[in-house]
Amino acid sequence: MKTVVYPGTFDPITNGHIDLVERSACLFDRVVVAVVSADSTSKTPLFSVEERTVLAGELF
Numbered sequence: 001m002k003t004v005v006y007p008g009t010f011d012p013i014t015n016g017h018i019d020l021v022e023r024s025a026c027l028f029d030r031v032v033v034a035v036v037s038a039d040s041t042s043k044t045p046l047f048s049v050e051e052r053t054v055l056a057g058e059l060f
């Protein structure tokens with residue numbers, strides 16, 4: 001089983017993110033979307049990590 005991990009802040013989730021996950025799903029048995037905290041970046045988050053995780057779960 002081939003698994004790919006796609007980490008990112010996903011703040012916000014874009015059409016590009018969705019496209020990449022959909023294309024990855026055709027190539028790998030499992031795609032893990034890892035929503036990471038924006039604390040380690042210079043970004044000011046629009047959504048909390050909890051909100052982004054819920055949104056990612058609904059989309060993917």
